Amino acid sequence: MAGVTLTVNGKKVTVDVDPDTPLLWVLRDHLGLTATKYGCGIAQCGACTVLQDGVAIKSCVTPTVAVSGKKILTLEGLPAAQKKALQSAWVAEEVPQCGYCQIGMIMATAGLLNTKPLPTDADIDNELSHNICRCGTYLRIRRAIHRAARTLAASRPQTRPKSE
Ligand code: FES
Ligand code: FES
Numbered sequence: 631m632a633g634v635t636l637t638v639n640g641k642k643v644t645v646d647v648d649p650d651t652p653l654l655w656v657l658r659d660h661l662g663l664t665a666t667k668y669g670c671g672i673a674q675c676g677a678c679t680v681l682q683d684g685v686a687i688k689s690c691v692t693p694t695v696a697v698s699g700k701k702i703l704t705l706e707g708l709p710a711a712q713k714k715a716l717q718s719a720w721v722a723e724e725v726p727q728c729g730y731c732q733i734g735m736i737m738a739t740a741g742l743l744n745t746k747p748l749p750t751d752a753d754i755d756n757e758l759s760h761n762i763c764r765c766g767t768y769l770r771i772r773r774a775i776h777r778a779a780r781t782l783a784a785s786r787p788q789t790r791p792k793s794e
Contacts, residue, residue: 633645633646634647634649634656634694634695634698635698635699636694636697636698636699636700636702637699637700637701637702638657638661638663638702638703638704638707639663639702639703639704639706639707640701640707643661645660645661645694647660647694649693649694649695650693650694650695651693651694652671652689652690652691652692652693652694653680653687653689653690653692653693653694653696653697653702654666654668654678654689654690654692656694657680657689657702657704663704663706665704665705665706665733666678666679666680666689666704666705666733666734666737667730667731667733667734668690669690669730669731669734669762670690671690671691672690672691673688673690673691673760674760674762675731675734675761675762676688676731676734676735676738676758676760676761676762677730677731677733677734677761678690678734679733679734679735679737679738679741679761680702680703680704680737681702681703681704681737681740681741681744682697682700682701682702683700683701684701684703684741684744685741685744686737686738686740686741686742686757688760703737703740704737705733705736705737708740711782711785712740712743712782715778715781715782715785716736716739716740716774716778717736718778718781719774719775719777719778719781720732720736720774720778722774722777723770723771723773723774723777724770725767725770725771725774726767727763727765727766727767728764728765730764731761731762731763731764731765731767732763732767734761735758735761735763735771738757738758738760738761739757739758739771739775739778741757742754742757742758742775743775743778743779743782747779747782747783748779748780748783749775749776749779751772754771754772754775754776755772758771
């Protein structure tokens with residue numbers, strides 16, 4: 631077995647695993663980051679979603695060696711302001727039912743907001759189309775994303791046009 635080095639939640643770590651080991655198991659079993667869930671194991675449900683360099687990926691089908699040298703973010707490592715806005719919005723809209731899919735939904739949302747700070751309904755539907763909620767909370771998720779996006783936008787410093 632060879633060591634694979636990656637950066638998880640801002641910390642550089644080397645794990646002694648088979649390079650093909652799915653990232654999900656490195657996060658959960660080797661690093662103790664259990665927020666990320668196992669659902670299907672075949673990239674169909676999104677429960678295992680994490681960010682790689684700010685973009686959502688399915689960690690259940692991502693060989694650990696493929697993220698060597700990349701920055702991985704899990705729910706545990708989300709920036710505090712973003713995490714608070716997302717969690718508060720999820721609570722305010724009473725999103726979760728069983729809750730199992732929700733970490734993946736939140737991480738997919740974090741990836742979406744990195745590129746589209748104020749997403750449209752279509753942006754949301756497109757980004758989350760590979761995340762499945764068996765409890766059918768999609769409409770509440772959509773409302774929560776809009777709410778979190780508004781909160782985050784309001785907290786950003788406004789840039790004024792330069793006076794002549
Ligand atoms: S567990 Fe990875 S997509 Fe379902
Ligand atoms: S809240 Fe139950 S699967 Fe989404």
